Amino acid sequence: MKVLMINGSPRKESNVQLGLDEMIKVFESEDIEVEFIQVGGKDIRGCIACGRCSELGKCTFDDIVNEVAVKFEEADGLVVGSPVYYASANGTLVSLLDRLFYSTHFDKTMKVGCAVACARRGGTTATFDELNKYFTISGMPVASGQYWNAVHGAAPGQASEDAEGLLQMRTAARNMAFLMKSIALGKERFGLPEREQGVFTNFIR
């Protein structure tokens, strides 16, 4: 059982990372393998809507997005953590997620998603909602906590003082582990739910 964790922060001493580290402790105690990648400092361009991915099954720009795609396909769950920038996810991370989810054609159904936001003060729930949108358009159940998954801090290291936020991280990780294990059992017993052929309408006809 494997979880891929993506940190959207560019900072070395990232507060998002302190939240993710709290989750990693739980995953390790649950015998869940963790693969981790920090993307915020990388040069990741946005989607240019060229549509080449519909033929290639991967993004035409052969960069870190296609590397993450391979790891995502292998994983049973995906954790995405973002620093809040202007009450939104970090732009580099959004570029990666747009291209990752749009260009990949492997089945994401029942891979468990978990979003984590980190801010000094405001915008965590907007960011949390934004990140969850990638999961909930892809048939991915979402691991939640006892509150909306967020840790607070501004200067490096401050998130380690947010006892309530760190508790949410541990809770979300435990719930995610439970969901992944339960889904693995359910797949064996019942198989994946039937998926119908897509119907695309654009509201004008």
Ligand SMILES: Cc1cc2nc3c(=O)[nH]c(=O)nc-3n(C[C@H](O)[C@H](O)[C@H](O)COP(=O)(O)O)c2cc1C
């Ligand atoms: C460009 C920019 C925009 C930010 N916008 C917000 C914001 O809207 N709300 C907030 O509370 N903090 C905001 N922050 C503060 C960061 O969210 C905060 O420092 C957080 O700890 C960063 O996480 P990191 O250390 O993992 O990068 C902003 C920081 C930057 C650099």
